[in-house]
Amino acid sequence: MRDKLIERILLLCAMSAVGTLALIALFIAREGLPVFVNHGVLNMIAGATWAPTKGQFGLLPMIAGSAMVTVGALLMGVPLGLACAVTLAELASKKWRRLLKPMIELLAGIPSVVYGFIGMELLVPFIREQAWLGGSGYSALAASILLAIMVLPTIIGISIDAIEAVPRAYRDGSYALGATQWQTIVGVVLPAARTGIVAGVILGMGRAVGETMAVIMVAGNSVLIPGSLLDPVRTLTANIALEMGYASGEHEQALFATGIVLFVVTLGLNALAGRARRTGHT
Amino acid sequence: MRISPPALLLVLLSACSGSGARPLPATNVVLAGSTSVQPFAERWAEVYAGASGSSHVTVQAGGSTAGIRAARQGTAQLGMSSRALDAEEAAGLQAITVARDGIAVIVHATNPLTALSLAQLRAIYTGQIRSWRALGGADLPITVITREEGSGTRDAFEHLVLTDGHSIDVRALVTAYSGGLRKMVAEDPQAIGYVTFSQVDARVRALAIEGVVPSEFTIASGQYRLQRPFLFVSRGEVTGAARQFLDFVLSPRGQQIARDEGLAPVSLTP
Numbered sequence: 001m002r003d004k005l006i007e008r009i010l011l012l013c014a015m016s017a018v019g020t021l022a023l024i025a026l027f028i029a030r031e032g033l034p035v036f037v038n039h040g041v042l043n044m045i046a047g048a049t050w051a052p053t054k055g056q057f058g059l060l061p062m063i064a065g066s067a068m069v070t071v072g073a074l075l076m077g078v079p080l081g082l083a084c085a086v087t088l089a090e091l092a093s094k095k096w097r098r099l100l101k102p103m104i105e106l107l108a109g110i111p112s113v114v115y116g117f118i119g120m121e122l123l124v125p126f127i128r129e130q131a132w133l134g135g136s137g138y139s140a141l142a143a144s145i146l147l148a149i150m151v152l153p154t155i156i157g158i159s160i161d162a163i164e165a166v167p168r169a170y171r172d173g174s175y176a177l178g179a180t181q182w183q184t185i186v187g188v189v190l191p192a193a194r195t196g197i198v199a200g201v202i203l204g205m206g207r208a209v210g211e212t213m214a215v216i217m218v219a220g221n222s223v224l225i226p227g228s229l230l231d232p233v234r235t236l237t238a239n240i241a242l243e244m245g246y247a248s249g250e251h252e253q254a255l256f257a258t259g260i261v262l263f264v265v266t267l268g269l270n271a272l273a274g275r276a277r278r279t280g281h282t
Numbered sequence: 283m284r285i286s287p288p289a290l291l292l293v294l295l296s297a298c299s300g301s302g303a304r305p306l307p308a309t310n311v312v313l314a315g316s317t318s319v320q321p322f323a324e325r326w327a328e329v330y331a332g333a334s335g336s337s338h339v340t341v342q343a344g345g346s347t348a349g350i351r352a353a354r355q356g357t358a359q360l361g362m363s364s365r366a367l368d369a370e371e372a373a374g375l376q377a378i379t380v381a382r383d384g385i386a387v388i389v390h391a392t393n394p395l396t397a398l399s400l401a402q403l404r405a406i407y408t409g410q411i412r413s414w415r416a417l418g419g420a421d422l423p424i425t426v427i428t429r430e431e432g433s434g435t436r437d438a439f440e441h442l443v444l445t446d447g448h449s450i451d452v453r454a455l456v457t458a459y460s461g462g463l464r465k466m467v468a469e470d471p472q473a474i475g476y477v478t479f480s481q482v483d484a485r486v487r488a489l490a491i492e493g494v495v496p497s498e499f500t501i502a503s504g505q506y507r508l509q510r511p512f513l514f515v516s517r518g519e520v521t522g523a524a525r526q527f528l529d530f531v532l533s534p535r536g537q538q539i540a541r542d543e544g545l546a547p548v549s550l551t552p
Contacts, residue, residue, distance in 0.1 A: 221455060242457075243431055247432050
């Protein structure tokens with residue numbers, strides 16, 4: 001009887017989380033869909049001009065901006081993260097592991113505004129003062145570098161789990177065939193852990209797409225489709241955070257529409273990550 | 283649909299009075315409108331409430347347009363506007379200037395440039411001039427910084443500087459806070475930006491526009507061109523508690539508060 005009651009209460013808690021998600025989705029849709037209906041989905045997704053106070057709601061520059069900083073972050077973050085994960089899971093001694101793992105987890109605990117501040121004080125002037133880089137320093141590059149550091153804990157944590165889940169027998173078999181430790185890692189362990197690693201990368205991508213504060217502080221936030229990593233960019237999240245303070249009427253709805261696009265992207269990424277994890281054999 | 287805390291308070295208060303718990307003070311003044319005027323109105327209200335004791339002044343933000351509408355519909359005794367009323371809006375309404383706000387164009391303290399014409403400023407912000415060389419400086423790109431769409435300061439800047447059909451260059455960097463903009467200009471020798479006059483400090487330098495340096499004096503006298511009036515708008519004559527509050531705002535003490543907060547007074551002869 002008492003067990004039943006506790007079970008019910010727990011179920012209710014679980015349902016409330018799902019319910020909250022449903023309510024958020026409903027609310028964003030209710031606020032944001034009218035703009036899509038009035039201006040056409042294609043016009044907004046493929047429109048290059050964002051001038052909300054003049055009734056132009058093209059989101060393409062922000063979609064391109066989000067894509068650019070995310071891809072840039074992954075290009076830097078994935079190799080670094082994988083190298084870290086392999087080191088920690090396969091190569092490092094117990095002593096090193098005990099030292100390094102908490103440090104990496106600490107990276108995840110630093111608030112994003114602190115990353116942004118460091119980026120503004122150190123990274124932006126550094127980029128500006130390099131003759132071979134140029135520009136104002138506020139750029140997709142600065143945002144990508146920050147995000148690369150910020151997605152490391154996600155990529156490393158999940159990759160380590162995936163590598164540690166590879167059965168002992170695979171490694172033994174590989175050594176029995178005369179492979180070296182390095183050959184074993186590259187030829188056996190990593191391919192076996194691939195799906196888990198991919199899931200980690202996709203979840204890291206989700207973090208990069210969703211990060212707001214740090215990006216606003218270093219990306220420059222210009223509404224233009226970036227031609228290079230040195231151009232200033234505005235991401236979807238930055239667009240909402242920058243303009244929500246004074247937005248009203250259709251402008252406000254257009255920001256919710258930005259939220260819908262983000263929602264769809266993040267849901268898609270999570271679904272992909274989930275699939276990658278499920279299809280993985282352990 | 284956003285409910286500002288003051289509006290919420292008002293709803294709660296009226297709910298209270300509805301249930302007979304605590305009637306609103308008879309001398310209740312409601313101000314609504316411009317987000318640019320709001321912080322100053324709140325400061326006035328704070329001092330005024332402290333001085334008068336019984337009066338209760340509520341300040342709600344929602345933008346100048348909403349403020350003018352509120353005054354017309356009578357939902358607020360005083361609407362707040364940070365721009366002049368157009369002909370249609372002005373019909374049947376009275377606008378009283380309560381302070382003036384200058385918009386300063388700022389550059390890095392080491393920048394050799396000291397003055398710009400409106401035409402040059404326009405050319406910089408529309409992207410026609412991209413290098414300091416065109417203005418007699420080094421052959422370096424100008425880092426143009428602007429506020430975000432919807433900001434009252436940006437809105438005023440566009441009205442004052444850009445002519446019809448022009449808009450701010452998309453390559454301009456965007457930041458959402460005047461403090462943040464000032465910091466960006468203070469750290470980049472090639473940057474240019476604009477902030478409300480009260481934000482100018484020693485870390486940046488305000489340029490002379492059309493030969494006039496912004497100061498409390500040049501803004502109050504109208505010589506400095508980049509300025510906007512802060513208006514209280516009302517339907518017909520201002521009476522009762524609203525009148526008393528308005529008198530306080532226009533009094534030497536009220537104008538001194540405006541000065542302390544970085545605005546220019548209505549006139550220099552109080």
